[in-house]
Amino acid sequence: MDQCLVFLLLLLMGRNGLCQQEEVCSKSVINSCDDCIRSGPYCVWCKQLDFTKAGEQEAARCDTKAQLIERGCKMEEIISPQNDKTIDKADPLSTSFTQQEPVQLSPQKISLRLRPGLSTTFRVSFKRVQGYPxxxxxxxxxxxxxxxxxxxxxxxxxxxxxxxxxxxxxxxxxxxxxxxxxxxxxxxxxxxxxxxxxxxxxxxxxxxxxxxxxxxxxxxxxxxxxxxxxxxxxxxxxxxxxxxxxxxxxxxxxxxxxxxxxxxxxxxxxxxxxxxxxxxxxxxxxxxxxxxxxxxxxxxxxxxxxxxxxxxxxxxxxxxxxxxxxxxxxxxxxxxxxxxxxxxxxxxxxxxxxxxxxxxxxxxxxxxxxxxxKVTVTHDNLPENVRVFYTPKCKHAGPAGESEGVCDNVYTGEEIYFDITVIAGACMKNKSFTIRPLGIKDTLTVTLSTDCECQCKDPLDSSHPHCKDKGRVSCGICNCNEGFVGQFCECSIGNKDELSMRASCQRHNGTDCEGRGDCVCGRCQCHTTESGSSYHGDFCECDDEHCEKFQNKLCGGNGKCNCGTCECNPGYEGSACQCRVSEEGCRTPNNTVCYGRGTCKCNRCECKEGYQRPRCQTCLGCPDTCQTKLSCIECLGFGSGHCSENCSKSIHHEMVDQFTIQSKECKQKDSEGCWIKFKLDQLVGEDNYRGEILKQRECPEPPSVIAIIGGSIASVAFIGILLLMLIKLLIHMKDLKEFKKFENEKKKSKWAEADNPLFQNATTTVANPTFTGE
The missing domain is CATH 3.40.50.410 (von Willebrand factor, type A domain)
Structure with missing residues (x-):
């Protein structure tokens, strides 16, 4: 599709283009057949008298041919102008040069009558004359x-x-x-x-x-x-x-x-x-x-x-x-x-x-x-809203393009061709332009007109039974005579019952036709939506455009939108009809669907709250089953505890012929303080288990009062002695710390050894004659 994107506008919905476009009709304001065929190259008109329903907009007659036939319009009642081309002059190519005017390009004149937006393709041939001056x-x-x-x-x-x-x-x-x-x-x-x-x-x-x-x-x-x-x-x-x-x-x-x-x-x-x-x-x-x-x-x-x-x-x-x-x-x-x-x-x-x-x-x-x-073909004086596309057909063709077509390495006497596609984007009459090879005198004159009016071949009588003899038929719809209105000219202007008829167009005393239509003869004639389809319903309350889309297609292309809801074709499901009906993706090993814990939609399990995809096997955030099922196990196995009504439904003691998803062994204390050991098999379905008690309850012996009292006294005495020893140890450590601090201070002290400057020696010394020195 790479080249298709380049020339998408040029070849829009063209039958002969590089891109095959889906036939669609993008309707705008449609009041007549002429409006319809001007809306797009694939818009056609159904002139069948009984095609529309009472109250339905006549714009419903305008759609693609496939859609109209599907809705019941007969093939011979469809108006669809087609392209037409007429070659007005096509002199044969000359083989060699003569004194007369040689012909190197053919045809020389062509007339095209085109449907706006619908392409047509014609071929021109070129041959270089031998001995050309x-x-x-x-x-x-x-x-x-x-x-x-x-x-x-x-x-x-x-x-x-x-x-x-x-x-x-x-x-x-x-x-x-x-x-x-x-x-x-x-x-x-x-x-x-x-x-x-x-x-x-x-x-x-x-x-x-x-x-x-x-x-x-x-x-x-x-x-x-x-x-x-x-x-x-x-x-x-x-x-x-x-x-x-x-x-x-x-x-x-x-x-x-x-x-x-x-x-x-x-x-x-x-x-x-x-x-x-x-x-x-x-x-x-x-x-x-x-x-x-x-x-x-x-x-x-x-x-x-x-x-x-x-x-x-x-x-x-x-x-x-x-x-x-x-x-x-x-x-x-x-x-x-x-x-x-x-x-x-x-x-x-x-x-x-x-x-x-x-x-x-x-x-x-x-x-x-x-x-x-090198032969290059291009155009001159191209009218507005006309596009031309060239596709060369030769051994050494250049790329296709809008402005020119090129063939290279063309020898004299070789005949080459160019397929030329023309698209008129709007209505026009007798416009012309010239196609010619560069550097060559030969030209092709293209005269272009468009078909923008319907040729319905209606009866000439001014009163037709389909219009209650109050108007004539024009391409399947009524053109009422003066003084009459309505889809079939069934009402006269100035009717005395106009107020009562208008009330029948109001729902819950609201506005006329929900503001989406006109009240004509007591019935709503609904307006068209922005895309060109019609509102519908007794009060124009519905439209067929606001349904869910899948892959950018309304209802996935596998259903019809009806008043905001997709009605899927057989074999499809989903809110946008995006899935084929199938349960293959939801099947479990035991051949159940989603283990009975969800529904299969669009080939995927939609699990109930807590259960997890892909097949709802596990439960995330669910409470512990050993704890939640303990009371039921105690009740059903030992006749004690609290027994609810759901116990017999969620816990099975007998052998049940069902697939076991997973098993779990539990050990829990019951209401009497006894240990219960049991096994839970998770079965298919929501809150569905098979319970099995693995061994008898283990209940503890009653406590000894004397041992408890004696043990308490001994414990208190031991703790007291331990505290006294701890206090004694702390006091000793504190005294030891103070003593060490004293010793350190003592070592740091320094005593002065200098003489006292105030001291004077004795002037007289008297010795004791009796002192022996001992």
Whole structure:
């Protein structure tokens, strides 16, 4: 579908397009058959008298053919205008060139009558005639840098004619020259420099000029040589030249150049410099845009200093209009510039000249072969809201496209074809456009009209029984006579019971027809919705558009929307009819559906609260079954505890022939404090178990009072002693810490050993004579 997206609008609902579109009718406001067929290419109208129901909008007659037939419209009662094409002129293709006008494209005239939006395709054939005439106009840059090239061109006449005679016996050559506008800053306007713009040492120099036509088309090579020999080099100031000026005049001055009506027209432009284009003239104060008209007097371009250079678009338009194919023979330094120019000019080629232009004949011959072997078909003057698409049918076809069709490597005498698809997007009458191969005179004129009115062939009588003899039938609907209204003209205007009839159109004393229709003759005639379908119901309370969609299709394409609800076709289900009826995806290993804990919808289990997909086997967040089923096990197994009414339903003691989903062993304390060990088998269904007691209850022995009292006293005494020992230990540790602190302080003390400065020795010492010293 990649290419289909590119041409989606072009081939919208086209039978012959690349994309096969689904036939749909996008209705808007439909009041008649004409409105219907203008709504889309697949909208058709049912004119069957009894097709619509009472009160139903006549817009229901407008739909696709398949939908109308399905609703009961007979095939012969369907109005569906089809495309029609008539070939008005188709002369056979010529096999070789004669003096008469050769035919290379067929047909030449075709008339199309189209349904708006519906495409039609026709085929055109093309064959290049053997020996078709060639007109070659040699347009040379005569600025000073081309002086060596001019000397070689003067000797080219015989070689050029020899090369052209290989192609055709009917060849002609013309010659023209150009430099640039003779104003500053392009040319030195000093009087002496205008007369001799070349270097002072170069004697053979002609006065400055913009463009000069030298030789009209001639089949005589001696005349070509003589005229070219008379030419001398000229000069200018800046590098770019006035080549576009010269090409424009050569294209629009056909009578002076001598272009023949039936010929391949070539302009060979030789230069070693770039070109000036539109806007550059402002540098010289030239503000007048190029008018694309011929201004030649005495073979000289007279408006060179008055009007600006042409734009590339203007030049391309005139070259295409006059079937002229340019060959740019340029030097290597400007090859890139002219290749970019060639991309903007259809049917043009670029070749690289040698430094002295000696290879120009081979260059022209190669470029001509490339041009003539490439056939490009396009159109002119395309009317608004008309689109054309080309599909080439040849060995070397280019990609299909809207603007042109291309076949390459086409040899002379080979017949090729183009399938041309035309689509008219709106109503029109007698519009025409032209299809033609680029560079070739042959054309195909397409005249286009559209069918936008129904031809129903109604009876001429003004009173028809279907309309209660109060109106006539027009394409199946009643056009009432003056003073009567209603679907069948059954009511007269000004009826006295109008108020009571209006009340019958109101539901719960609300608005008339819920604001979605008109009350006519006591019945609602419902309006159409935004998409073109009708509201319906006694009070227009329903529509068939607001149902759930699947894959962007209303009711998945597998059902019908009826008043907001999908009514699925047999074999489909789901809120949007998106699923086939099947339970394969919901089947469990024991061949149940969702283990009895849910329903199968759209081949998937919709589980009850808590149970988990895919097949509702496990329950997430459900309470522990060992705990919840304990009371029932105790009640049913031992006759104690609380016994609810659901115990006998949810717990089975006998063997039950059902598939076990999973088993679980439990050990719980009952209401009497006894341990019960039991097994629960989870069965199919919700809250359905099989219980089995694994062993008798284990109840604990009653406690000993003496042992409890003795143990309590011993415990208290032990704890008291332990606390006293702990207190004693803490006191001892505190005293030990204080003692260590004292010892540390003692070690840190330092006693002074210096003499006391206040102390004086005794002046007299008296010894005891009796002291023995012992």
């Amino acid at each position: 060639v007109d070659l106009y040699y347009l040379m840059d005569l600025s000073y840098s081309m002086k060596d090239d001019l000397e070689n061109v003067k000797e080219l006449g015989q070689d050029l004619f020899a090369a052209l005679n290989k192609i055709t016996e009917h060849a002609q050559i013309g010659f023209g020259a150009f430099v640039d506008k003779t104003v500053l800053p392009y040319t030195n306007t000093n009087k002496e420099k205008l007369l001799k713009p070349c270097d002072e040492d170069y004697q053979q120099c002609q006065a400055a000029f913009g463009y000069r036509h030298v030789l009209s088309m001639t089949p005589r090579k001696d005349e070509f040589k003589r005229k070219v020999t008379e030419q001398f080099i000229s000069g200018n100031l800046d590098s770019p030249e006035g080549s576009l000026d010269a090409m424009m005049q050569a294209a629009v001055c056909g009578d002076k150049i001598g272009w023949r009506n039936s010929s391949t027209r070539l302009i060979v432009l030789t230069t070693d410099a770039g070109f000036h284009m539109a806007g550059d003239g402002k540098l010289a104060g030239i503000l007048e845009p190029n008018d694309e008209r011929c201004h030649m007097e005495n073979n000289l371009y007279t408006q060179s200093t008055e009007v600006d250079y042409p734009s590339v678009g203007q030049l391309a338009l005139q070259l295409e209009k006059n079937n002229i194919q340019p060959i740019f023979a340029v030097t290597k330094n400007v090859e890139v510039v002219y290749k970019q120019l060639s991309k903007m000019i259809p049917k043009s080629e670029v070749g690289v000249l040698s430094s002295d232009s000696k290879n120009v004949v081979q260059l022209i011959e190669s470029a001509y072969n490339r041009l003539s072997s």
